[in-house]
Amino acid sequence: MGKLRAGVFKLSSCDGCQATLFDLPQLWDYLDFKYWLLGKRDNSLEPIDIAFVEGSVSTRGEEEFIKEIRDKSNILVTIGACATSGGIQALRNFGRPEEFTSVYPKKEFIKVLDRSTPVKEHVKVDFEIYGCPINPLILENLVKALIHNKRPEIPSYPLCMECKLRGNVCVMDAYGIPCLGPVVRAGCGALCPSVKRGCYGCFGPSKDPNVSSLVSWFRNMGLSEEEVRRLFENENAYAEEFRSLLEGELGGS
Numbered sequence: 001m002g003k004l005r006a007g008v009f010k011l012s013s014c015d016g017c018q019a020t021l022f023d024l025p026q027l028w029d030y031l032d033f034k035y036w037l038l039g040k041r042d043n044s045l046e047p048i049d050i051a052f053v054e055g056s057v058s059t060r061g062e063e064e065f066i067k068e069i070r071d072k073s074n075i076l077v078t079i080g081a082c083a084t085s086g087g088i089q090a091l092r093n094f095g096r097p098e099e100f101t102s103v104y105p106k107k108e109f110i111k112v113l114d115r116s117t118p119v120k121e122h123v124k125v126d127f128e129i130y131g132c133p134i135n136p137l138i139l140e141n142l143v144k145a146l147i148h149n150k151r152p153e154i155p156s157y158p159l160c161m162e163c164k165l166r167g168n169v170c171v172m173d174a175y176g177i178p179c180l181g182p183v184v185r186a187g188c189g190a191l192c193p194s195v196k197r198g199c200y201g202c203f204g205p206s207k208d209p210n211v212s213s214l215v216s217w218f219r220n221m222g223l224s225e226e227e228v229r230r231l232f233e234n235e236n237a238y239a240e241e242f243r244s245l246l247e248g249e250l251g252g253s
């Protein structure tokens, strides 16, 4: 069983997702890292089997870099909310330019593209791993599957399933705490509801989520439109399933 030639690449992001790879020293048994600025001293951008990309595309340079990465890689995997849905930085796509200029004294200081976008808006993506940060075990399973020529299984079902499997009491039913669990994908082990907190969506939308139905639930619980909107204005706000809600039913900014 040969090792896969791999690269870990960073666009606009906090490094948190690639840092989770340090929790998996066993990855070195499967992967021969050719490029990973955070992880090793000598790096070269050469043809590889698999690229892990963290971060959203926010600058002209990143627009070019992601195309170069795609050209060099057989398989491209986005890791984390930024690469997969645009991340926190994509909140600016919803258009509040005055907030920009309240932070930076001059607009000319801001050298970014008009929007911060997920990698899939620029190049073909083979697999997506959501999370802020990712669960490194999901990445390990993906690598093992690819090594054995199997199709990787990445959870896309709702967090509520993981929550019930842990035997948690539902925080919405029992305590009236708003929770995005019904529309967010599993993968974290239902961390927040396990400590009596609502999920705020860092693992992104689940497959075919019924977002409108959950919004009705929140309204019936007495939440204002602004409170509902704030729940979805998270690091995955620019994922299609949440974006259409924020730009549609829950109105503009």
Ligand code: SF4
Pocket (backbone or CB within 6 Å): 159, 160, 161, 163, 164, 168, 169, 170, 171, 172, 173, 179, 180, 181, 182, 190, 193, 198, 199
């Ligand atoms: S607490 Fe949240 S994740 Fe758990 S069952 Fe209730 S709604 Fe679903």
Ligand code: SF4
Pocket (backbone or CB within 6 Å): 159, 184, 188, 189, 190, 191, 192, 193, 198, 199, 200, 201, 202, 203, 204
């Ligand atoms: S419960 Fe929700 S917010 Fe908490 S870690 Fe899991 S996906 Fe993220």
